[in-house]
Amino acid sequence: MDEVRWLDSDEQDTWRAYIEGTRLLIQALDRQLETDSGVSFTDYELLVHLSEAPGRRMRMRDLADATFSSRSGVTRAVTRLEAAGWVRRVECDDDRRGMHAELTAAGARKLADTAPGHVAAVRQHMIDQLSAGERAAVRASFGRMRDELRPGLSRTGEPGE
Amino acid sequence: MDEVRWLDSDEQDTWRAYIEGTRLLIQALDRQLETDSGVSFTDYELLVHLSEAPGRRMRMRDLADATFSSRSGVTRAVTRLEAAGWVRRVECDDDRRGMHAELTAAGARKLADTAPGHVAAVRQHMIDQLSAGERAAVRASFGRMRDELRPGLSRTGEPGE
Numbered sequence: 001m002d003e004v005r006w007l008d009s010d011e012q013d014t015w016r017a018y019i020e021g022t023r024l025l026i027q028a029l030d031r032q033l034e035t036d037s038g039v040s041f042t043d044y045e046l047l048v049h050l051s052e053a054p055g056r057r058m059r060m061r062d063l064a065d066a067t068f069s070s071r072s073g074v075t076r077a078v079t080r081l082e083a084a085g086w087v088r089r090v091e092c093d094d095d096r097r098g099m100h101a102e103l104t105a106a107g108a109r110k111l112a113d114t115a116p117g118h119v120a121a122v123r124q125h126m127i128d129q130l131s132a133g134e135r136a137a138v139r140a141s142f143g144r145m146r147d148e149l150r151p152g153l154s155r156t157g158e159p160g161e
Numbered sequence: 162m163d164e165v166r167w168l169d170s171d172e173q174d175t176w177r178a179y180i181e182g183t184r185l186l187i188q189a190l191d192r193q194l195e196t197d198s199g200v201s202f203t204d205y206e207l208l209v210h211l212s213e214a215p216g217r218r219m220r221m222r223d224l225a226d227a228t229f230s231s232r233s234g235v236t237r238a239v240t241r242l243e244a245a246g247w248v249r250r251v252e253c254d255d256d257r258r259g260m261h262a263e264l265t266a267a268g269a270r271k272l273a274d275t276a277p278g279h280v281a282a283v284r285q286h287m288i289d290q291l292s293a294g295e296r297a298a299v300r301a302s303f304g305r306m307r308d309e310l311r312p313g314l315s316r317t318g319e320p321g322e
Contacts (some may be wrong), residue, residue, distance in 0.1 A: 127172050129306050148286075
């Protein structure tokens with residue numbers, strides 16, 4: 001590997017600003033959620049995905065795909081959320097291969113209570129820090145990165161694959 | 162909280178592209194490092210910070226600040242890296258309040274062996290996906306986010322605070 005294309009100074013600054021800004025941002029969002037609502041950022045994202053799915057339920061493996069998580073990670077998270085009463089596991093009528101996770105009424109209320117503070121934090125620490133042009137650049141570039149990196153898996157919650 | 166400024170469609174797309182792209186990117190970088198070098202992304206960043214510090218050593222708490230990690234997180238990481246022989250703990254001659262972590266010669270070799278593959282992955286999945294204008298926008302906007310979120314702590318490895 002003697003032909004390494006090292007990062008030049010601008011590229012290095014771009015990478016450092018991005019990775020350090022991201023680390024601080026995720027910590028701030030996690031802290032706001034934990035402090036104000038007792039929910040981790042990861043758990044919050046799971047609840048959001050369930051709330052947006054048809055019937056507020058998703059197959060466990062679709063939930064893992066949607067959150068780009070491992071199956072075991074989602075299983076642990078759903079166990080936590082089930083203990084809190086915000087999610088329940090239900091068997092699929094039409095599909096014996098897997099379990100569904102379903103948002104409970106208490107989970108929907110929890111999400112409704114939690115969302116305003118989280119959205120305010122996302123605005124304060126990220127969205128409102130960016131100009132319209134920077135938002136467009138972030139949207140385009142991270143959308144491209146996501147599409148390039150996304151595994152070839154269905155991300156919809158639709159039945160029948 | 163009935164005055165919530167929810168994200169509009171463009172802002173929502175910006176946030177989603179960023180958070181999903183970031184999740185996939187970190188996973189890809191972590192996977193490359195683990196597979197090719199047996200090092201996590203977090204551990205790699207620690208080794209880089211030590212390699213750039215004067216004398217290749219930093220006080221544990223400065224290392225936590227520099228990587229925006231908790232003290233306990235850095236302690237666990239240094240324990241792992243010490244077991245691998247890449248880092249050693251040394252007492253500060255001039256400062257009884259804390260321990261230093263120091264990069265070993267084996268750690269410096271490990272970093273030199275690991276860096277080319279990691280930089281290639283950063284290029285492939287991020288830097289080379291962005292136009293020059295997008296890189297400038299990411300550099301400016303995440304630099305601003307970082308500065309706004311950075312705790313009021315010294316990030317240098319300089320002695321004497």
